[in-house]
Amino acid sequence: MAKGLYLTPLFRTAGDCGLLMEFGNAIDPGINQRIRAMAGVLAADPVPGIKEVIPTYCAVIVIYDPCVTAPDTLKPLLTRINQGLSDTALAEPDTVELPVCYHPTLGPDLESVAGIHNLTPQEVIEIHTRPLYPIYMIGFTPGFPYLGGLSEQLHTPRLDSPRKRVPAGSVGIANNQTGIYPIESPGGWQLIGRCPIRLFDPARKDPILLKAGDLLKFRAIGLDEFQELKGRQN
Amino acid sequence: MEIFKTIEPGAHTLVQDLGRFGFQQFGVPPCGMLDKDAGRIANLLAGNTGNQAVLEITFVGPTLEVLCDTDIAVTGAEMGLTINGVSAGNWRSHCVKKGDLLVFKQAVTGCRSYLAVTGGIDVPEVMGSRSCYIGAHLGGTEGRALIKGDLIKRFDAPLMGETRQLPEAFVPGYSHEIELRAVPGPQDDSFDEGLALFFESCFTVSHQANRMGYRLTGPVINQRPYTPSSIISEPSLPGGVQVPPDGQPIVLLAEQTVGGYTKIATVISTDLPRLAQAVPGDSVRFVPVTLDQAHRAYRERSDFFKALTAMDLQATGFDPKNLNQRLEQHLIQI
Known part of the structure; x- marks a missing residue:
């Protein structure tokens, strides 16, 4: 059984339009898988009155229209759906591979991160590209993936003073987290590389590239390939 | 069609509709009019019954030159709107003509004013909404607040040929x-x-x-x-x-x-x-x-807007005495 998984989900009230269904209290792939399955069922078979379903680390947030439905109707329904989920019914997550150029011009903190851990930049790249990172949640900015699974060898504190502008595509590390900035924004993460693929493009049919539940793999590329892929995006 | 030229943009003027939904799971917040009551009423007074985009004006308002005849409606914070220097009332519509100058000043009560135009503000729809989300530079006028020189367009819709006004009894007071x-x-x-x-x-x-x-x-x-x-x-x-x-x-x-x-x-x-x-x-x-009380309030507000949509809001001919009666009649019909 997943670490921190409750025997029965806990419902919490989030105002007059929000219902939280909390499955556990830890960051754990098993809990997140269940949440993904739950969100999948609700997306495939919409429930009247449910306007939006948001999967998070430990909970599914359901946004409903109080003129159509109410928690008294939704709670038993969601409980039944959850009981009907069998572990075998869970679809295998998709694995998304993203190219990252770990060149010092694109990852200005790569060398200092390596220095902090007594590693060479090449070792940092090897450690960072090794895991399959589970995407637990998307948020913070459009398309920003909250990833699990960063090797302890690379846990690095945030910068003392955040940068005012972090370019879109920057790959960073903050403590036990790693992620990619989808849009230019301020940020305090240690930047070790950059991804040429757009994670967020409002003009695209699917504006958001990554989705919660997918697995993410980073592939190291050189500066030439970075420029070529970047050029192809425009 | 182009209706306004921005002479002064105001402190923070944004295009907003009722919000961008379905993308919160991807990190895109709902945005939308912050005071939805005032924004929806502005739309009704301008003859719009749907999710038309309006201008949300915060603290200090813009100066706009009218480029073609149109109906406008203003609601929310009182910002001392003048049309060609003549004071123009809040919570009502106005027919404005080509060449007119609209000047909003500083908010005296409340802090957000809403300007609706017949047909709604015409900016591209991005991910199901015209609302501006400055954080991700999307929606509204090029993903940012209004700037000097911006030309504002509206969608084509027949002008109302009348002015509309919100009955005094429904105008919210903004208390400190x-x-x-x-x-x-x-x-x-x-x-x-x-x-x-x-x-x-x-x-x-x-x-x-x-x-x-x-x-x-x-x-x-x-x-x-x-x-x-x-x-x-x-x-x-x-x-x-x-x-x-x-x-x-x-x-x-x-x-x-x-x-x-x-x-x-x-x-x-x-x-x-x-x-x-x-x-x-x-x-x-x-x-x-309690959640029950919250839901009752939500449904009452929803019914109020249905009734308001069905009401004749023409500025003349209000009899304050039978106003509630008229609203109740509409509420019964729902």
């Missing part, structure tokens, strides 16, 4: 002392005495108040001992009252995506427009309500 009804939770179990103190106390709106949220100052709200001050990050819904370790609550609004602090209570959606008009220095009290 506001009460917000709130439902405890989602993490009210992290507080014990803190919860009682939260609902007993008076807070003050700080200067950190914007479309993301309103930070309040007041007595320190403590969590129960030995409960973690932060939770595993989760998306924030509008109205959530987050309590960071300093014990000073923040009411989250339309542009907050993910938060990691415990939320003691959630302001009911019916009362969020009142907070949207609050200015720094205003006092705020939270009144606990």
Whole structure:
């Protein structure tokens, strides 16, 4: 059984339009898988009155229209759906591979991160590209993936003073987290590389590239390939 | 068709509709008009019954040159609108002509004014909404606030040929002392005495108040001992009252995506427009309500708008005496 998984989900009230269904209290792939399955069922078979379903680390947030439905109707329904989920019914997550150029011009903190851990930049790249990172949640900015699974060898504190502008595509590390900035924004993460693929493009049919539940793999590329892929995006 | 040329943009003028929905799971907040009541009423007064985009004008208003004859309606904060130097009333529509000059000044009551035009503001729809989200530079006028020289377009729709006005009885008063009804939770179990103190106390709106949220100052709200001050990050819904370790609550609004602090209570959606008009220095009290009471308020507001949509809002011929009767008749018909 997943670490921190409750025997029965806990419902919490989030105002007059929000219902939280909390499955556990830890960051754990098993809990997140269940949440993904739950969100999948609700997306495939919409429930009247449910306007939006948001999967998070430990909970599914359901946004409903109080003129159509109410928690008294939704709670038993969601409980039944959850009981009907069998572990075998869970679809295998998709694995998304993203190219990252770990060149010092694109990852200005790569060398200092390596220095902090007594590693060479090449070792940092090897450690960072090794895991399959589970995407637990998307948020913070459009398309920003909250990833699990960063090797302890690379846990690095945030910068003392955040940068005012972090370019879109920057790959960073903050403590036990790693992620990619989808849009230019301020940020305090240690930047070790950059991804040429757009994670967020409002003009695209699917504006958001990554989705919660997918697995993410980073592939190291050189500066030439970075420029070529970047050029192809425009 | 182009209807306004921006002579002065105002402090922070944004195109907003009712919001961008379905993308919160991807980190895109709902955005939309902060005071939905005033925004929806502006649309009704301009002859729009759908989700047309309006201009949300904050604190200091713009100066706009009218490029072709159109109907406009203004609601929300009183900003002393003049048309060619002549004072023009709030909570009503006006027929404006090519060459007219609209001047909004500083807000005297409330802080957000809404300007609707017949047909609605014409900007491209991005991910199902025309609302501007400055954080990600999307929607509205090129993903930013209005700037000098911007040309504003509207969608084609027949002009009303009449002026409309909101009956005086329905015009909300913007007080400097506001009460917000709130439902405890989602993490009210992290507080014990803190919860009682939260609902007993008076807070003050700080200067950190914007479309993301309103930070309040007041007595320190403590969590129960030995409960973690932060939770595993989760998306924030509008109205959530987050309590960071300093014990000073923040009411989250339309542009907050993910938060990691415990939320003691959630302001009911019916009362969020009142907070949207609050200015720094205003006092705020939270009144606990049950979820049933919150839902009743929500449905009453929904019925009110249905009735208002069905009502004849022509500016002449109001008889205040039978107004409630007329509204009730419409409520019965729903």
